[in-house]
Amino acid sequence: xxxxxxxxxxxxxxxxxxxxxxxxxxxxxxxxxxxxxxxxxxxxxxxxxxxxxxxxxxxxxxxxxxxxxxxxxxxxxxxxxxxxxxxxxxxxxxxxxxxxxxxxxxxxxxxxxxxxxxxxxxxxxxxxxxxxxxxxxxxxxxxxxxxxxxxxxxxxxxxxxxxxxxxxxxxxxxxxxxxxxxxxxxxxxxxxxxxxxxxxxxxxxxxx
Amino acid sequence: xxxxxxxxxxxxxxxxxxxxxxxxxxxxxxxxxxxxxxxxxxxxxxxxxxxxxxxxxxxxxxxxxxxxxxxxxxxxxxxxxxxxxxxxxxxxxxxxxxxxxxxxxxxxxxxxxxxxxxxxxxxxxxxxxxxxxxxxxxxxxxxxxxxxxxxxxxxxxxxxxxxxxxxxxxxxxxxxxxxxxxxxxxxxxxxxxxxxxxxxxxxxxxxxxxxxxxxxxxxxxxxxxxxxxxxxxxxxxxxxxxxxxxxxxxxxxxxxxxxxxxxxxxxxxxxxxxxxxxxxxxxxxxxxxxxxxxxxxxxxxxxxxxxxxxxxxxxxxxxxxxxxxxxxxxxxxxxxxxxxxxxxxxxxxxxxxxxxxxxxxxxxxxxxxxxxxxxxxxxxxxxxxxxxxxxxxxxxxxxxxxxxxxxxxxxxxxxxxxxxxxxxxxxxxxxxxxxxxxxxxxxxxxxxxxxxxxxxxxxxxxxxxxxxxxxxxxxxxxxxxxxxxxxxxxxxxxxxxxxxxxxxxxxxxxxxxxxxxxxxxxxxxxxxxxxxxxxxxxxxxxxxxxxxxxxxxxxxxxxxxxxxxxxxxxxxxxxxxxxxxxxxxxxxxxxxxxxxxxxxxxxxxxxxxxxxxxxxxxxxxxxxxxxxxxxxxxxxxx
Numbered sequence: 001x002x003x004x005x006x007x008x009x010x011x012x013x014x015x016x017x018x019x020x021x022x023x024x025x026x027x028x029x030x031x032x033x034x035x036x037x038x039x040x041x042x043x044x045x046x047x048x049x050x051x052x053x054x055x056x057x058x059x060x061x062x063x064x065x066x067x068x069x070x071x072x073x074x075x076x077x078x079x080x081x082x083x084x085x086x087x088x089x090x091x092x093x094x095x096x097x098x099x100x101x102x103x104x105x106x107x108x109x110x111x112x113x114x115x116x117x118x119x120x121x122x123x124x125x126x127x128x129x130x131x132x133x134x135x136x137x138x139x140x141x142x143x144x145x146x147x148x149x150x151x152x153x154x155x156x157x158x159x160x161x162x163x164x165x166x167x168x169x170x171x172x173x174x175x176x177x178x179x180x181x182x183x184x185x186x187x188x189x190x191x192x193x194x195x196x197x198x199x200x201x202x203x204x205x206x207x208x
Numbered sequence: 209x210x211x212x213x214x215x216x217x218x219x220x221x222x223x224x225x226x227x228x229x230x231x232x233x234x235x236x237x238x239x240x241x242x243x244x245x246x247x248x249x250x251x252x253x254x255x256x257x258x259x260x261x262x263x264x265x266x267x268x269x270x271x272x273x274x275x276x277x278x279x280x281x282x283x284x285x286x287x288x289x290x291x292x293x294x295x296x297x298x299x300x301x302x303x304x305x306x307x308x309x310x311x312x313x314x315x316x317x318x319x320x321x322x323x324x325x326x327x328x329x330x331x332x333x334x335x336x337x338x339x340x341x342x343x344x345x346x347x348x349x350x351x352x353x354x355x356x357x358x359x360x361x362x363x364x365x366x367x368x369x370x371x372x373x374x375x376x377x378x379x380x381x382x383x384x385x386x387x388x389x390x391x392x393x394x395x396x397x398x399x400x401x402x403x404x405x406x407x408x409x410x411x412x413x414x415x416x417x418x419x420x421x422x423x424x425x426x427x428x429x430x431x432x433x434x435x436x437x438x439x440x441x442x443x444x445x446x447x448x449x450x451x452x453x454x455x456x457x458x459x460x461x462x463x464x465x466x467x468x469x470x471x472x473x474x475x476x477x478x479x480x481x482x483x484x485x486x487x488x489x490x491x492x493x494x495x496x497x498x499x500x501x502x503x504x505x506x507x508x509x510x511x512x513x514x515x516x517x518x519x520x521x522x523x524x525x526x527x528x529x530x531x532x533x534x535x536x537x538x539x540x541x542x543x544x545x546x547x548x549x550x551x552x553x554x555x556x557x558x559x560x561x562x563x564x565x566x567x568x569x570x571x572x573x574x575x576x577x578x579x580x581x582x583x584x585x586x587x588x589x590x591x592x593x594x595x596x597x598x599x600x601x602x603x604x605x606x607x608x609x610x611x612x613x614x615x616x617x618x619x620x621x622x623x624x625x626x627x628x629x630x631x632x633x634x635x636x637x638x639x640x641x642x643x644x645x646x647x648x649x650x651x652x653x654x655x656x657x658x659x660x661x662x663x664x665x666x667x668x669x670x671x672x673x674x675x676x677x678x679x680x681x682x683x684x685x686x687x688x689x690x691x692x693x694x695x696x697x698x699x700x701x702x703x704x705x706x707x708x709x710x711x712x713x714x715x716x717x718x719x720x721x722x723x724x725x726x727x728x729x730x731x732x733x734x735x736x737x738x739x740x741x742x743x744x745x746x747x748x749x750x751x752x753x754x755x756x757x758x759x760x761x762x763x764x765x766x767x768x769x770x771x772x773x774x775x776x777x778x779x780x781x782x783x784x785x786x787x788x789x790x791x792x793x794x795x796x797x798x799x800x801x802x803x804x805x806x807x808x809x810x811x812x813x814x815x816x817x818x819x820x821x822x823x824x825x826x827x828x829x830x831x832x833x834x835x836x837x838x839x840x841x842x843x844x845x846x
Contacts, residue, residue: 108685111440111692112369115683121372121440121692150369152690 084182088136090161090168100169103162107154117173122151125175128190134175135182139167271513271575273383273428276329279780284325284379284424285659286777289575290510292661293737294778298786299819300740304754304763308820310787311352315344318812321773321795323657324379324424325734326814327387328779332356333789334387334401335814339368339375341391343399349782351824353816357404359387364415367392370690371420372440374795378508378657379424381432383452388432390421396434396450408455412436412448417689419443426509426518427452428548435505439523439568442693445503445540447520449551461551463503463522463539464489470539471546476553479605480627483538483556492536500687501533502526503540507570507657510588511548512602518548519588519602521569528651529682529695530564531640537562541569543590545602555605559592561628564637565618565680566651566696567594572659575602578667578717580609589716591660591671593653594629596622599716611719613712614654614673615703618647640682640695650678650700652797659775661735661743666757668713668722670743672731675703675710676800700800708801711735711745711753713760723760727751729806732798734775736788744788746772748798750808752790752815768792770811785822790815 090096104110112122119125128134132142143163146153154163170176177185184190271288278295285292299307313335315322320338327334333346333353343359368375371392380389386398386407394413399406412434413419418441426433432450436443445463450456462469466487467476478484485491490498504523511518525533525540542558560567573588578599580587588602595616599609610622619629635647654674661670678698685695702708709731713722733746741757748771754764771794778788793811801807 105683106686108688108691108694111685111694115697122369147369148365150366 082137082141084133084135084137085179086137086140087179088140088164088167088171090164091136091171093168096165096168097172099162100165100167100172103158103166104169107158107166109166112150117170117175125170126173127175128177128185130185133182134177134185135179136164136167136171136176137179138182139170139176140164143167271511277780279328279786281326281328281777281779282382283327283426284381284775285508285510285572288426288428288511288513290508290572290659291574291576291664291737292659292735292775292777293663293739294786295739296778296780296786297739298822299738299742299754299778299788301742301756301761301763303819304740304742306820307754307764307766307788307817308823309766310816310818310823312816313344313346313353313814315342315812315814317342318770318793318810320375320793321798321810322791322793322812323376323422323773323796324791325775325777326789326791327380327382328777328789329382329401331782332401333779334380334382335791336377336380336387336389337812338377338793338795339363339365339371339392341377341389343380343387343389343404345387345401345404359399359404359406361391361395361397361406361409363391363393363395367394367415367420370415370418370441371422371437372692373797374799376422376796377424378422381425381427383427383432386452388425388427388452390423390425390434392420392422394419394421394436396421396425396432396455398432398452398455410450410455410457412457413443417441417443418691418693421506423506423508426511428511428513428518431458431548433509433518433520435507435509435520437504437506437523439502439504439506439526440528440692440694442500442526442687442689443502443504444499445505445522447505447509447544447546447551459551461544461546461553462489463505463542463544464493464498464501466490470553471551472553475547476555477604478555478557479601479607480557482536482561482626482628483558488536488538492538494533494535497533498537500526500693501537501540503542505570507568508572508659510573510575512575512586515602516548517545517554517602519543519545519573519575521571521573521590523568523570524566525563527685527693527695528566529637529640529685530562531638531682532684532695533562535562541567543569543573543588543600545605557600557605557607557627559590559596559598559629560594564682565594565635565647567592567649567653569593571653571655571657574660574662574669576662576664576716580717587716589662589669591655591669591714593649593656594618595649595654596629597669597671597714597716597719598622599719609716609719612654613671613714613719613721614649614710615675615677615705616648616654617677618649637680637682637696640684643679643681645679646677646701647680648677648703649674650676650800651680651698652676652700652800656732656797658732658773659734661737663737663739663741663743663757665739665741666713666737667715667717668757669716670735670737670745670757671712671714672733672735672745673710673712673724674730674732675705675708676700676730677703708804709747711755711760713743713757725753725755725760725762729771729804730798730801732796733772733790736776736778738778738786740786744776744778744790746774746776746790746792748773748794748801748808749806750792750794752776752792752817754788766815766817768811768815769808769813770794771798771808773798781818783822783824785818788817 117125144155315337317337345356346353393415449458461471509520541560541563597613607627618635707726709727729749736744770792774791776790
């Protein structure tokens, strides 16, 4: 129905919001999807650190060691490419957060997780409940690798620096815990002051 | 099949009344109790005595699959016409107050909503769970129902995150010893109903691209009709026909695209001129945008065995942001009548052209013959998401009646000449990028997929009604396969009057409401009508109710463990008695109200009710009236 006088402006369903992504294959014609872009040598961010186990005198791994294996890897998804305690190089960078917000909308993250990040088809990203870990590096890995219940693997089409900017946006919305608290977050021991949202932590004060 | 002891009320005085008289009686709305106070209500002002409608040639209710006994239920709607009418008469308006819980069954999948209807044949109940779509066969001859087999199809978990509105399933169909249903990951499976062994499995689509399958197949004459879900994921909608014996795909009929894909040829005769012309599934769209224009087929299919035609609706138009797709956007948000054999279209009608509000057209098209204007008309009736109840000549596609059946404010009516909605200018959502306030109904509609029931005894439809409105803002969206192609932001609120739901009786011949039971929660369950003149429905709070089909008086209510979004059914047990079954497991679109105070937790339990005196003592050894059935000492089993 042309009742609205839209004089035939056909956008063909494609909105290439970021020219950089066009070049990188993140935004394509409608006969293709986002998969299949070459990942090449940018699979690992340079911040990757090596997991080093503490000296073992008991024959058992020390308490922190198991936590170095990301939860997603225990579930059998992806490779252990990133230490959960790596900090986001773009955390608190206002320009990066703004870019992350734009990516969050334009790559359709908002359609699943909500324009307010409160969830919908996909999980709420503003609380402290993270199935695959909620440290910045955990979130990076979930975006990069995808997750079994429908989360696409964006590492195939979004370069690492842009993924880190999306993570910075999520951090800015309160839905993450600091890298240094990765172990505590996984074990359910976050306290009121440990995240910016604090929404699900009322009355908890887990002083270690 | 055993016949039950006849329990017809001997004192029933059948007063033949004309439709006109019924209409006059029905002008008083029933002042029903709301859920918080409901036990048994007295219908003040309700009709005294019983009235019987003229014998309606309600073909739909009589169109049953071969070998279906009156106590069987072989497909979600029981009959091809989609009436959800049970001819069983043991439970009546006089004794419904004595309904008691007979037994329960839990499928263990409480994470997701339960939208399906159980099936019964050969003294066995068949149930399909939400994801991971397990099937269960329950032996009804054993006390409390004994699990006969479980079938685990193990669909891909990727499907969970591609389903817009919960990882639901709307049920299965029994056909020649097979239980046939869809998996969320786009496969149709046939399982041996006797053994639970898989007979065939057919892949219909790639789940990674955003397509899922949630609808219940219709199986007729060796063909399985299935359709896709994904109206929010940029799919192109289709209905496919599969060979029931092998699972081989026979044809696809798309809802968008060129006539060859839509299966339109010279037999296609839409009633209204704006739907006539070549390749309108392409030409009513901006270039190529039909390819992601949805028109998914996730609702119900009905079948007219005389015409040998199938009827089904098409989903919302994609993306929701109508700014990105100027044009009529055919054939989304509409209905098709097709040859059952080759799928060629006979007519179509689009309820909401250039749909700006997510008003899908997928709701069930109930096939009945109604007395209208002195003659009997073969019609299909759809209670559309957009708030209008359409009574359509199913031979021609002509809209005979189109009247609101709940609160809507987006259109002042349906133009009698063109059958196009007359849209209220302030409720247009284009141009996008601005908030449009208080559009009624919200995206979930005045009624969603949850199916109505029709009783040929009263000639009335029994309809779950939603009263939810929205503030809406269209947003620009790009297509990325496997992610939502949605393009809208919204908030929802309860409409005028403060009741988010109600249950009504509706005369589709005239487009008038007969009675209404307001509820404090959404009514998002299907309905069941029975020959005992008792109608059943449930609320999202978890109340399951039996009401008088003629007056709307609440005869009986029971609070179940979770909200009810499934459709109840009735069957005759091996003992000859009438049972009513319903699932309680809130989810799906009902979750849009999850922040309401008192909203229940999810669940996954099926409840089966019967008159207390008929519940076998073995299921409840200490129940009064138990006969015989001494518990055995050894083994601890009765």
